[in-house]
Amino acid sequence: MIRTPARALGSRRLTLAHTTTSARNWLRGFHMHVHPTVREALTLGKPVVALESAIVTHGMPYPRNLSVARAVEEIVRTQGAVPATVGVLDGRIHVGLGDPELRALAEREGTLKVSRRDLPYVRSQGLSGGTTVSATMIVANKAGIPVFVTGGIGGVHREGEKTLDVSADLTELGRTPVAVVSAGVKSILDIGRTLEYLETQGVCVAAFGESRDFPAFFCRKSGFQAPYHVPTEKEAAKLIAGALELGLGSGVLIAVPVPPDQAASAQEIEEAIQRALGEARVNGIVGKELTPFVLRRVNELSGGKSLESNMALIQNNARVGSRIAVALSQLQMAPGGGNDGGGRRARGAAQPAQPVVVGGINVDFIAKPKSGPLQADGQTHPGKVIQSFGGVGRNLADCLSRLGWSPLFISALGKDALSQSVLRYCSHMDMGGVAQLEGHSTATYCAVVSGSGKLTVGLGDMDVHEQITQQRVSAFEDRLLRAPLLCFDGNLPLATIRYLCDLAREHRIPVCFEPTDENEASKPFLSDSWTALTYASPNLRELRAIARALGHPGPAELPRELDAVLSVAGDLVRPLLQRLHCVVVTLGEHGVLLCGRLGSPPTVSLNPAPDEPRTPEGLFATHYPALPVPAAEIVNELGAGDSFLGGMLAGLLSGLGTGPCVGLGMLAAGFSLRSPWPISPRISTTTVNPERMRSGHWPEPRTWRID
Missing domain, CATH: 3.40.1790.10 (Indigoidine synthase domain)
Known part of the structure; x- marks a missing residue:
């Protein structure tokens, strides 16, 4: 069975409290x-x-x-x-x-x-x-x-000096830094005035290939010259990289002529255009309906020749544009070649909003006996010891990175030999927020696990985590404010937790708290900081510690049988649901329990529909049984919970529904249960995705009211 003993996905808020009036935030992942x-x-x-x-x-x-x-x-x-x-x-x-x-x-x-x-x-x-x-x-x-391929752009319509009919494509090129690869301007338009308008908008226009002849969609030549000329994909990439580096805020137009053997007869096309425009005037067809009508009639009047040419030029543009994108990527990722020196895109290139993870990072030493349970007899026992890399924050950032989200990870390391091995292993992650500190030791964690992979005893040297201070974290405040999701773990100092919660409350940033263990679980709940949380992720022991911090004592002994476990979890979760919309309690071999207060069944979403049912009011729970994993395949359980949370958060950030989010978490946890590493290297968008969930047997969830 999937077991998530220490850490797995906790609460999920149903309504995203992260609103903004800016267009950039409107399109940022939600x-x-x-x-x-x-x-x-x-x-x-x-x-x-x-x-x-x-x-x-x-x-x-x-x-x-x-x-x-x-x-x-x-x-x-x-x-x-x-x-x-x-x-x-x-x-x-x-x-x-x-x-x-x-x-x-x-x-x-x-x-x-x-x-x-x-x-x-x-x-x-x-x-x-x-x-x-x-x-x-x-x-x-x-x-x-940065690169967009299309057939042909819009432009100034014929007699546009009278009608003022100018395509929004032209003004967009003047204010959006994207390179557009097209077959020039549609030949049904006024190409001369279109080029003049692009000049007014400050758009850099270059013809691609052998000459400066500006193409006219179906035809290789329009009778006009492009201002500039790029003969190869590499030269086009250099032009685009230069525009992005300057940060002008405007686009680039790369005009690619249709292949010679697919070019339509200019005279035949022009005659068809004139006839189609005349029919449009007679029928009162104007605005955004004009271009589709004219293109359709031109195709009919040319006996299908224009459509064949249309398809050929689109496919040719795709070939050229893709090669330009490849050349641009190589240019930007090369040392000193249009990037910031760290393999990131050139200044001025738009970047997708990054989640931010703040938390601990450890070098783990995991020991597993070869046979039988260990006895505290002062003897050396045969076993296997491996070095791996963990820490709750690091594990979450690792899993999210493998699932297509590249969170900025903020943490602290010593400046020692261990820190260098950490940085090498985590090279696939954004470690730009990790400080290396002189005079401090990189955190280490020693774990002894049983033959079945269960944690027997753990010992941690985590003092360096106290250096993840408010001052260090606030240096990345601009990144925090732009994050679609903020995650932090219980390794942080209390002052840092308060800072993150206050920031989240003030700027309405979705924030997830991931407890590291029972002792650290109550940190945000020692003050009103917890009321800023959007999500939390306790297991049953951590949930009991949280409830006690809120003045609701739980049982001295936690049950093991499923029905009793579900009953106790429902009791303990009620205080959190006074403010949180949804809580997911991980129950190890019993799966997960999702609890919410917005109707039956409770759901998780970063983007609920505006008309999402909110009645009947009350507290509801849904139990998702664990997926079966043969005991013989389980290597260790230490990272299964973090893998579950990472998978579920990736689903939420991608806008998936509740069931798929839970399913992604379980798929990711299954890989880590079978791996000696806390986060399995096999986790990727190929192995953990909604399509993978369509195969195999998934146990049916069960929903009931808990209040």
């Missing part, structure tokens, strides 16, 4: 779902290419739109990048679509064409739609994706 594959790529600095979805919803008929979208994504992958198609489904912005979501957009009728102006309305009404160039640029920038 109303924007980043696909795990995209999240992992961004975390690791891999190249990602943003793709629009208006071409899926409004550019081509079904099923051709779906097949083209799939083909474009596959082209991006074959070039070494990760595709991130942007779309809106039921009011939720998605960065990266799985095949079911892509199909839903392709098949669904009545979807909207979503530009910058439409995003608030579509979000508020829970509608679905395909994002245009401007909306995709906004989302890509918020997610930290």
Whole structure:
């Protein structure tokens, strides 16, 4: 059975109390779902290419739109990048679509064409739609994706000097630092005035390939010259990196001509455009409906030649844009090559909001006897001793990093040989907040576990954790204020805990407290600091210590039988639910108990629907039985709880529902139970994801009222 003896996911608040009026916070992880594959790529600095979805919803008929979208994504992958198609489904912005979501957009009728102006309305009404160039640029920038591939951008419409009909794509390029790779400007537009408008907006425009000829979507030449010329993907990447480094705040347009063998006849296309525009005037078709109408009629009038050319140029743009993204990633990650020297993106490149974890980090020595229980007889017993790396805060940051979220980790180490081994092992994590202190020793923890992996006795030298002071942590206050989630463990000094809770309360930051053991569990509850918590994560012993700190004594002896355990947990959790919305109590081999006060069954979510049922009021509990893990496969239990919490938090940050969040936690815990390391190296977005939960038997949860 999955056993989470010391630490696993605790309380979860149902309503996110982290509101803001800024657009950046509006899109920071709460109303924007980043696909795990995209999240992992961004975390690791891999190249990602943003793709629009208006071409899926409004550019081509079904099923051709779906097949083209799939083909474009596959082209991006074959070039070494990760595709991130942007779309809106039921009011939720998605960065990266799985095949079911892509199909839903392709098949669904009545979807909207979503530009910058439409995003608030579509979000508020829970509608679905395909994002245009401007909306995709906004989302890509918020997610930290610097390269976006599309077919052709909008521009100044013909006779735009009379109608003032200018695409939002142009103004977006003037204020959003994303590189747009396109086949120039749609030939149905006034290309000369469009280039002039881009100059006014301060947009750097460069033709890609052999010449400065500016392409016109279906045609390789428009009769106009681009201001600049980049002959190769590497040169284009250098141009983009330079723009990001300058921090101008504007975009870059890379204009890629359609392949020669797929270019349409300029004269034939121009004749079809003029006829389609005339029909649009007669029928009163204007605004955002004009371009889809004209493109559709041009395709009909050209006998399908324009559609074939359209698909060819989109796929060509995907090839070129992906290679540019790969070259840009290599440039930014190279020492001294457009990054900050630490493998991070160039200044000016947008970054996704990072969770922040503040807590302990240890070098662990885990001893396991070869046979039989240990006797305190003063003798040396044969066994196996391994060195690993732990600490509750480190474990959480490690698990979240492996699951596609790269939290800033704030902690303290000594400046000694052990600290160097820690930093080498944790190189996949953001250790930018870890201080190395002269005159202090890196924390160590010695654990003796039984043959079944249970902790028998532990001994810790944790004095350096007292150096995770308020002063050190407050140096990262700007990162704390931008975090979608803050986690801290019980290793911290009381003053630091109070500081974090006060900051969370004042700025409405979701905050999770992870007790390290029964002795440290009550720290936030010795004052009113705990009322600022959004989440907590006690096991049954830690929950009893918390209840006692709040003046509610629990039983002297804790039960072991399931029914009695559930009854005691329900009694102990009531004081916390006076302020917390949801509590998850980990019960070792008995699974987890989720308790809440907003209806039956209780749920966990960082982004509950506005109309989420809130009645009947009362306290409810749902018991999730543990997944079976054969005893022979269990190596140790020390990190299972932290893996569970990391998996569940990753699900919450990704906007998953309650069941999937619990399932991700259990999958992660299962890997760590089978590993000698507290956080199994096998944990990743490939091994721990919702798709993995569809196989195997999952025990049914049970819900009841506890008040």
